[in-house]
Amino acid sequence: MAVLSRKQREIAERHNHFLDIARSLLHEEGFHQLSMDRVAELAEYSKGTVYQHFNCKEEMLGQLCISAMQRLYGLGQRALNHKGPHRERLLAFFIAHDVFQHLEYDDVCMMQNYHTDQVLVKLSPATRTRHDELEKNIFQLVQSIVEDAMEAGDLPTDRATSGDIVFGLWSLTHGAQSLRSLGLPFEQMGVSNASTAIVGMLESLLDGLGWKPLSNENPASPEKLAQLRTALFKDEIDAAQQKSQSEQN
Amino acid sequence: MAVLSRKQREIAERHNHFLDIARSLLHEEGFHQLSMDRVAELAEYSKGTVYQHFNCKEEMLGQLCISAMQRLYGLGQRALNHKGPHRERLLAFFIAHDVFQHLEYDDVCMMQNYHTDQVLVKLSPATRTRHDELEKNIFQLVQSIVEDAMEAGDLPTDRATSGDIVFGLWSLTHGAQSLRSLGLPFEQMGVSNASTAIVGMLESLLDGLGWKPLSNENPASPEKLAQLRTALFKDEIDAAQQKSQSEQN
DNA sequence: GCCAACTCTTGACGTATCGTCATATTTTGA
DNA sequence: TCAAAATATGACGATACGTCAAGAGTTGGC
Numbered sequence: 001m002a003v004l005s006r007k008q009r010e011i012a013e014r015h016n017h018f019l020d021i022a023r024s025l026l027h028e029e030g031f032h033q034l035s036m037d038r039v040a041e042l043a044e045y046s047k048g049t050v051y052q053h054f055n056c057k058e059e060m061l062g063q064l065c066i067s068a069m070q071r072l073y074g075l076g077q078r079a080l081n082h083k084g085p086h087r088e089r090l091l092a093f094f095i096a097h098d099v100f101q102h103l104e105y106d107d108v109c110m111m112q113n114y115h116t117d118q119v120l121v122k123l124s125p126a127t128r129t130r131h132d133e134l135e136k137n138i139f140q141l142v143q144s145i146v147e148d149a150m151e152a153g154d155l156p157t158d159r160a161t162s163g164d165i166v167f168g169l170w171s172l173t174h175g176a177q178s179l180r181s182l183g184l185p186f187e188q189m190g191v192s193n194a195s196t197a198i199v200g201m202l203e204s205l206l207d208g209l210g211w212k213p214l215s216n217e218n219p220a221s222p223e224k225l226a227q228l229r230t231a232l233f234k235d236e237i238d239a240a241q242q243k244s245q246s247e248q249n
Numbered sequence: 250m251a252v253l254s255r256k257q258r259e260i261a262e263r264h265n266h267f268l269d270i271a272r273s274l275l276h277e278e279g280f281h282q283l284s285m286d287r288v289a290e291l292a293e294y295s296k297g298t299v300y301q302h303f304n305c306k307e308e309m310l311g312q313l314c315i316s317a318m319q320r321l322y323g324l325g326q327r328a329l330n331h332k333g334p335h336r337e338r339l340l341a342f343f344i345a346h347d348v349f350q351h352l353e354y355d356d357v358c359m360m361q362n363y364h365t366d367q368v369l370v371k372l373s374p375a376t377r378t379r380h381d382e383l384e385k386n387i388f389q390l391v392q393s394i395v396e397d398a399m400e401a402g403d404l405p406t407d408r409a410t411s412g413d414i415v416f417g418l419w420s421l422t423h424g425a426q427s428l429r430s431l432g433l434p435f436e437q438m439g440v441s442n443a444s445t446a447i448v449g450m451l452e453s454l455l456d457g458l459g460w461k462p463l464s465n466e467n468p469a470s471p472e473k474l475a476q477l478r479t480a481l482f483k484d485e486i487d488a489a490q491q492k493s494q495s496e497q498n
Numbered sequence: 499g500c501c502a503a504c505t506c507t508t509g510a511c512g513t514a515t516c517g518t519c520a521t522a523t524t525t526t527g528a
Numbered sequence: 529t530c531a532a533a534a535t536a537t538g539a540c541g542a543t544a545c546g547t548c549a550a551g552a553g554t555t556g557g558c
Contacts, residue, residue, distance in 0.1 A: 007525090007534095030366035035515060046537045051517070109366060115431060116362055117279035132433060139438055160449050163439025167428075168421070168450030175424025179416075182364060184381060189388055190412025200409050201417030205450065208457030256506095256554095284544060295508045300546070500558085507552070516543075523536070528529100 015053050018043055019067075022060045027106035031061060031113040058122040062131060065114045068107040069134040072100050076141050078232055086149035087211050090169075091220055092228055093142060094202055097173050098195055099233045101180070103240045109181055142166045149211060156210045165209065172202065199225065264302050267292055268316075271309045276355040280310060280362040307368045311376040314363045317356040318383040321349050325390050327481055335398035336460050339418075340469055341477055342391060343451055346422050347444055348482045350429070352489045358430055391415045398460060405459045414458065421451065448474065 021042045025034045034057055040047040054060045079092035101108055113119060120128070146162040149155040160168075176198045191197055203215045229237075270291045274283045283306055289296040303309045328341035350357055362368060369377070395411040398404040409417075425447045440446055452464045478486075 030370065032367040032370070036517085037515065047516095048518085048537055049535085052535080056517080057515095113365055113367070115427065116365060117358060118281040118362070121279065121281070135433060136438060143439065159453065160446070161439060161441060163435075164441055164446035164449055166438075167425075167435065167440045167443065167446045168453075171424035171428055171447065171450070172417070172421050173424070174428055175420035175422070176416075178364065178427055179420055179423055184384060186412075186416065189385060189415075190392065190410060191416045192410060192413055194416065197409070197413035197416045198420065200413055201420070201454065204408065204417075204457030205454040206457065208453030208455065285546085286544065296545095297508055297547085298506085301506085305546080306544095502557095503555085505552105505554070508548105508550085510549100511547085512545105513547105514543105514545075516541105518540085518542105519537105520539095521537085523534105525534070526532085528531095 014043075014045070014049075018045075018050060018053055019060065019064060022057075023064055026061070026064065026110055031110070034060070055124065056122050058119045059124055059127060061110065061114060061119055062123045062127040064107075065111055066127065066131055066134065068104060068111065069131065069138070071104065071107070072097070073134060073138055073141070075100055075233070075236070076138055080141055080145065082228075082232060085213065085218075086145055086152060086154055087206060087213065087218075088228070090142070090145050090149075090206070090211075091199070091202070091225070092232060093145065094173065094199065095225065095229050095232065097177070098198075099229065099236065101177055103236060105181075108177055112178065112181060139166055139170065142169060154212045159209060168205065169202070172198065172205070196222070263292075263294070263298075267294075267299060267302055268309065268313060271306075272313055275310070275313065275359055280359070283309070304373065305371050307371040308373055308376060310359065310363060310368055311372045311380060313356075314360055315376065315380055315383065317353060317360065318380065318387070320353065320356070321346070322383060322387055322390070324349055324482070324485070325387055329390055329394065331477075331481060334462065334467075335394055335401060335403055336455060336462065336467075337477070339391070339394050339398075339455070339460075340448075340451070340474075341481060342394065343422065343448060344474065344478050344481065346426070347447075348478065348485065350426055352485060354430075357426055361427065361430060388415055388419065391418060403461045408458060417454065418451070421447065421454070445471070 018039055021039050022034060025038060025042075036047055036050050036054075036057055039060070040050045043050070054063070075096040076093055079096040080089060082089050082092045084092075114131075143162050143166045146155065146165050150157050150162060176194060180194050186194060199220065203220055207214050207216075267288055270288050271283060274287060274291075285296055285299050285303075285306055288309070289299045292299070303312070324345040325342055328345040329338060331338050331341045333341075363380075392411050392415045395404065395414050399406050399411060425443060429443050435443060448469065452469055456463050456465075
């Protein structure tokens with residue numbers, strides 16, 4: 001038993017080692033440069049061994065996306081646990097998304113690849129299911145805030161169902177994230193700043209849905225947003241800064 | 250001159266022939282199944298000839314995306330020319346997007362691939378620029394509606410700039426489009442219908458921005474939406490139906 | 499109508515990556 | 529200690545990429 005589990009631990013460790021290598025290749029040179037041969041070479045194992053862990057490179061990408069989603073889910077949970085009015089909690093969730101976009105920008109680009117027929121077709125059903133479930137969990141995280149607000153009477157229930165509202169919010173963030181990763185010249189097009197623009201649109205959308213307190217009663221000023229961001233994610237942001245500084249040396 | 254131009258016409262024709270083949274391969278089997286050898290074989294030309302037209306398969310995809318964007322732009326222009334209140338014209342633009350999503354679903358999936366590092370890195374600068382410009386044109390199409398509404402006093406100018414508003418609207422549609430192409434089980438998640446949900450969210454967003462007439466004064470009922478859709482795009486929808494019927498035979 | 503110059507087309511070639519599988523190596527436990 | 533089981537290896541066949549020298553076709557002057 002002890003021996004078996006040592007072996008199992010070794011395998012699990014190697015699995016993560018492969019994933020780490022794949023992640024860095026992916027971040028440095030993009031999905032098209034990721035190859036099983038390269039991973040094997042860098043990990044100092046043979047190709048066959050890598051194939052025992054992942055039956056294709058799409059599978060590696062899928063598993064990396066799963067950990068990225070888990071990270072996002074974790075940030076979202078923090079936002080959910082924020083004490084404050086429902087509307088502020090939702091705002092906190094958006095901030096979590098924005099923090100994720102800043103801290104794990106490479107992962108956001110990586111996910112762009114995931115959503116491609118190329119990848120989805122070759123992915124193992126297990127990984128695909130796992131990913132879909134995480135997507136659903138995040139959806140439900142937001143839905144729970146929306147439904148709390150409805151129950152508390154802060155949000156009218158006659159205009160839209162909670163599911164529809166979450167779908168709209170999700171589209172807004174997902175779309176913004178996707179557009180930003182394209183690197184179009186937004187400033188030239190008259191967009192002041194993608195982050196603040198999206199928060200502004202979110203606020204307007206919530207106002208339009210009649211989600212109290214409306215933004216003119218309790219506006220989300222830049223200071224307040226910054227404060228919320230710091231309160232919730234200071235440790236993460238600092239850790240990321242330290243990490244990037246140490247990488248420069 | 251006449252001889253030269255005949256040759257040029259031949260080349261242009263072949264170019265389109267290659268693109269047609271590439272499009273159908275792409276639609277039937279996805280980007281990963283598209284190969285230069287296959288295109289050459291199906292077109293009954295040699296590989297080298299195909300490479301004289303497109304220096305890589307990403308270039309083919311890029312050019313196909315450009316025509317898809319032109320199609321979308323055309324639909325958008327129709328919406329823009331719609332006579333009616335500004336807000337209704339914007340709604341018409343969203344309907345155009347939705348019609349595009351329904352009529353050219355394969356193209357929507359195709360564009361998912363375009364937004365990938367794999368493709369963007371290998372694309373010729375000319376095609377990339379052309380595509381970015383089209384994206385910008387569509388952006389400006391919407392921006393012109395927004396600015397008209399501001400000038401007419403139907404939309405407050407103090408809450409957000411026109412650029413920020415367009416960015417938000419674009420995120421909303423782009424995100425919804427992208428999410429829908431993932432094939433997640435939205436019904437199970439409590440989303441009634443992605444199309445109507447998004448229109449509802451759009452209406453709320455416009456309400457929140459204070460864009461008059463507000464939806465409670467002049468609601469966009471399902472009937473009205475259907476009517477608008479028919480008025481603007483009946484010919485396109487019918488043509489697509491006939492086409493799909495004739496394909497079944 | 500002929501030929502030299504020029505343009506266009508071809509497909510074999512070298513390289514890269516994929517995923518497989520027979521063989522070699524290591525581990526296990528009797 | 530050794531045979532059986534588990535694991536690791538890398539050579540192999542297949543597919544696709546992008547190139548380029550050689551062949552095929554075209555043009556225009558004579």
